Amino acid sequence: MRVKVLIILFGIINSCSLMGQSSLEDSIVSLTLTLSEKALYEARFEEAKNMVNLSYFKNFKGYTIEHGILLSVQKLRVDGIANNVFNKRTDHRENLNTLLNFLPDSKKVEDTEVLGQLYFALSQAYRSNNIIDSSLIYHHKSLQIFEDHGNFEKIAEIRAYDISVKHNILLQRGDKDKILELIPEYEKEIKARKLYSKYILAYNTRHLAQIYRRQSLDYEKALQLFKWSLELRLEIGFKPYLPASYSSLGDVYMKMGEDKLAIAMYTESCELAEEIGFIRFQSYPNLQIGDIYLNTQKPEKAYKYYLKALKLASKNNFSLGIDQSIERIKKLNTTKYKMH
Template sequence: MISKLIFIINLFYSGILLPQTVIKSNDDLQIHVSNFTETIIQISEYYYYNSQLNDADKILKPAIEITEQTGGKKYSAELLIQKAKINSINSFITNNSYEQSINDLNTAINYCKETNSTKLLGDAYNYLGFALYAQKYNQNLGTYEEALKYLNEAEQIRDEYKDLRGLAETYIYKGIVLERLGNNNEALELYSKANEICENNNFKLEQSYATRHIAFIKSYNKDFESALELFRKSLNLREEIGYKVYLPFSYLSVGNMYFELNRKNEAEEFYVKALTSALQNGAERVVVLCRMSLGDLYLSKNLYEKSLEEFTIALNISEKINFQRGINYSKEKINSLKKIQNQK
């Protein structure tokens, strides 16, 4: 499927494949480029939901070349933003570098300013804010304050244009950053605002995020029953819309709540689901999180050999992808388990 799409794109790019309508002016050309851009974004969004992130990248790269060639900077900006959004998520689940996504978004921001594409500029600021947040959270590069600065810019533009879906998304991202800064009450207020928008407008993807992060706040307050209900609601929404890319996180969070409630068999069931899904998606950072959760579960059952096996796998993957939190936690647990074994 991908190779066929790339073949069609290359034909279009080389001029061999021509539209049925003869292009007689630059205005005609821009209409065709606009339609082309919309189609590529829709296809890449399908791959994104289906966790085929590398496939999405493969069709976006040549598409950007086409729009660059035709002088459509606005359309190039749209594609660059889509590419950066998807690649930032890919980096989030694999612990790859965010540098290319950040560079793409800065280029898109310049194109938006040159073409007075203010609404699109809000999208670019939003995903730049997310990329900077994720880079800080996973790799300890940059600051949360810088991420928040761009999200504030995005909120202002999206509010001005009455972009309700966009506003809900930005509220969620801002809430996540505020969580990391320790402002849980402000974060909860933003998640609640986002959730209300989503419920009123049937924005199921964004609602899956809003309910998920309200659940985190509940879990911080030790209200694990309420958190479990919300995590399951978020999971159900993602399964309903086929949002496979983040299902491993959803399964993992449900498992964590069962673990906190001492329902360990159910916790293990969801940890295994999370691990299976993460392996299918090639999401190595999430695989580490699943392995560590299973390690903790087996440790709580005094299954020391199984626990050691999980933490050893987690450590090996963490070192491979340079995931420092995984390295530190796994090493700590492995050392503790070896001490237990030596005492026998």
């Protein structure tokens, strides 16, 4: 992998070699970030992370603090998504310290939008460490910079993050009424920001769909929004969360009694999850298919999918999936569902 990344970087340097030194370094970093993002979208996480390894860049003559900030923020972004996919814990304190290392020299940053990215990343890192006051300070600083520059894509990202934080807090509290009050907030953001970022639009529509599925039980509306979110992810080529998108459609179809459609969505989810290594969605769709067969009095078929879920969860050392699979298999041994 290291050799492959070095070859890619060597090609970038050659393609930019006719530029001046400062322009050369800026172009190398810019193209590297673009290629890292492309690899991230294609769920090639190690490649995406290795491309922005600071050790490849620190010896460049024109290396600046701006380059370090941009590369480090991208690495943390890749790590965050990869850890979610592979069910790994994120070291939030280490991430915060990585970003704090840039603050002493931040006055040297000439591109204020780069500073805005550092501040936004710091805001997220502080919140992940439950240091809320500092999180709010850097949140305000970052938003102000992006508003001053008219960077609507970053504004959309920050607004989406704000609503999702509020949404998660309310979910943890089980406050259904307050969650329902988020519907007009999501709708406002979707309308205001949909021209600037399909990635964030997919994110917002999915979160809104979850409210219609879980809290308001409006399955038709949830289905519409989940389909829209999936279409956006397919359009921009964002693979990491496609298994979750297909499983969400399966969940809605299952609630609507459309078992064949639900099974089709869960099957697609599981196949994609196995392809990219998304641990949770290798087992979850199989458990759901098993539940469909159990609910339709087909315990033999249910057992087949519960067993597959158990094997996949065990292979990935996914403790929650193992427990859920074993619980369902035990359920099959009850009098009502006992297999012949």
